Amino acid sequence: MALMITDECINCDVCEPECPNDAIYMGEEIYEIDPRKCTECVGHFEEPQCVQVCPVACIPVNPAHVETRETLWERFERLAAAKAASARAAAEDAGGKPSPEAPPPSTAEI
Ligand code: SF4
Numbered sequence: 001m002a003l004m005i006t007d008e009c010i011n012c013d014v015c016e017p018e019c020p021n022d023a024i025y026m027g028e029e030i031y032e033i034d035p036r037k038c039t040e041c042v043g044h045f046e047e048p049q050c051v052q053v054c055p056v057a058c059i060p061v062n063p064a065h066v067e068t069r070e071t072l073w074e075r076f077e078r079l080a081a082a083k084a085a086s087a088r089a090a091a092e093d094a095g096g097k098p099s100p101e102a103p104p105p106s107t108a109e110i
């Protein structure tokens, strides 16, 4: 199941950097969780990290997104594959366009 943040949230900013899936973001008034990215931390940690750090315990299960552990695991694998693909693309981009400030290759050690 994905989790959700209730209106008891005090916008303390603590949970957002703890999410391994970047599922937490600032909404119009309080932080929110994107259910397409939340795996309840399956694949990363034993316990939901946002729940662990929230000082006001305002992160329950989202009743609109009741999911099995298998579904959460599949989501984790999909997100991990997408992240790896985007890191590969970024690395290829960087490799194809050398920085003009990069020093020339050294020949001192040859
Ligand atoms: S349970 Fe884990 S994946 Fe879901 S929002 Fe919290 S920290 Fe992110």
Ligand code: SF4
Binding pocket: 005, 008, 009, 010, 011, 012, 013, 014, 015, 016, 031, 053, 054, 055, 056, 057, 058, 059
């Ligand atoms: S840790 Fe809890 S109170 Fe703090 S921003 Fe996240 S949901 Fe809101």
